[in-house]
Amino acid sequence: MITILCSGSRGDIQPYIALAIELKKQGEYVRIAAGKSFGDFITSYGIKHFPLAADYKSVDIDPKLLEAAQSSTNPLKMLFTFNKMKKYSKMMVDEMYEACIGSDVVVYHTGCTIGYFAAEQMGIPSVMASPFPMLKTSKVPSIIAYGKTKMPISLSYKMLQGMLWMASKTGVILYWKEKFGKLPENFNCPFELVDENHPSIVSCSNYVFPRPGDWNKNVYQFGYWFTQENDEYTPPKELVEFLSEGEKPIYFGFGSVFNEKNKDKFISYVKESLSKTDNRGIICGMGNVKNLPENIFAIDRIPHTWLFPKCLAVCHHGGAGTTAAGFAAGVPSIIIPFSNDQFAWAHRSYDIGVGTKPIYKK
Incomplete structure (x- = not known):
């Protein structure tokens, strides 16, 4: 079991989920341990779900702290916010360790380093699965510095790995001392401890950031x-009709970083830009939007892999997954990075x- x-x-x-689907196709028994609020989302793809009672929706994180984490515009702000959020990691570590019991292999997100230590304790292999390139290289700055902040390349990786480790290690320390009475042997950041029994896989295209x-x-x-x-996915009838009634629209969506208090301002920008360029648009993920002109359609949620190829361009916040979906669709991106x-x-x-050229939110 993986x-x-x-x-x-x-x-x-x-x-x-995509990773789990591929493993399942290869005949592996695989399950995902994630917050209980994502149960329906995970199982809708035919993947087993190990529910964690604690997730970012249920641990009562201070909304102001969550907003700060989603609006950090430079590495120092990120470091400060990650330091504040580290206390919440203990709430998830307990259940993650339990999820590893009985496994043959543990695959872990870089924010879930308990996976590495649990696998070591259980004598099984572990795989670090990173949603973006984060291992040290001398070839290109890390993703917290690229294009925006001038700092030595080595320092940019030290900061990136340090923030992720800082947010994760507190929970590991508290859990391990409580369960085993002492820290794991040679306890340290596991990110660079890569070998045959601890390989790492990275979700990124070599056409975007070539493998160093x-x-x-x-x-x-x-x-x-x-x-x-x-094949069972069926888009709303109204959306299908909108797409068929004119030129391809421009997509506008800003993911989980979008704050409701900015809704009216952002929608006014969308209306003005589409009016000036005589384009059509689709607004996604901004809740109930009233009094829209005929050239704009609003929807709460839609799979990017289905919609993006049907668009003229995609305007979004620059999240790693949304950006990748835009690249794969083969349409131009207009990225407004938030943090x-x-x-x-x-x-x-x-x-x-x-x-x-990037258009910063501010």
Whole structure:
């Protein structure tokens, strides 16, 4: 049995569903340990779900802290916010360790390092599955520095790995001392501990960020992990009619980082831009939107893999998964980065010639 540990929002979990689907196709018994609020989402793809009682929706995170985490515009702000959020990791570690029991292999998100230590304790292999390139290289800055912040390349990786480890290790320390009375042997950040029994896989295209030649040979990067919508997916009739009634629309959606208080402002920007360019548009994920002109359609949620190829261009926040879906659709990207790694994807999109120059939210 292969157990995949992951955490975060819907967009964070989706690549691991794609990973699980591929493993299942190869005849493996696989399950995903993730927050209980994602149960229906995971099982809708035919993947087993190990529910964690604690997830970002149920641990009562201070809304202001969550907003700060989603709006960090430079590495120092990110470091400060990650330090504040580390106390919440203990709530998930207990159940993640239990999820690993009985597994033959543990695959873990970089924010779930309990997977590495649990696998070591149980004498089984572990695989670090990263949703973006994060292992050290001398070839290109890390995703918290690329395109936006000038700092030594080595420092950019030290900061990136340090933030992820800081947010994760507190829970591991508290849990391990409580369960075993002491820390694991040679306790340290596991991110660079890559070998045959601890390989690493990365969700990224070599056409976007080529695999660096100075990575460990046991690090594998073969492309993005995409979920393919099953044949049972049926889009809303109204959306199908809208798409058939005119030119291809421009997509506007800003994922989980979108704050309701900015709704009216953003919608006014969308209306104005489409009016000036005489284009049609689709607004996604901004809740109930009233009094829209005929050239704009609003929807709460739609699979990017289904919709993006039907669009003229995609305007979004630059989340890793949304950016990848835009690349795969073969349409231009207009990226408005809000925080964290989104600046890197916005700049990279521009640098490789498939998107506009980044438009910072501020």
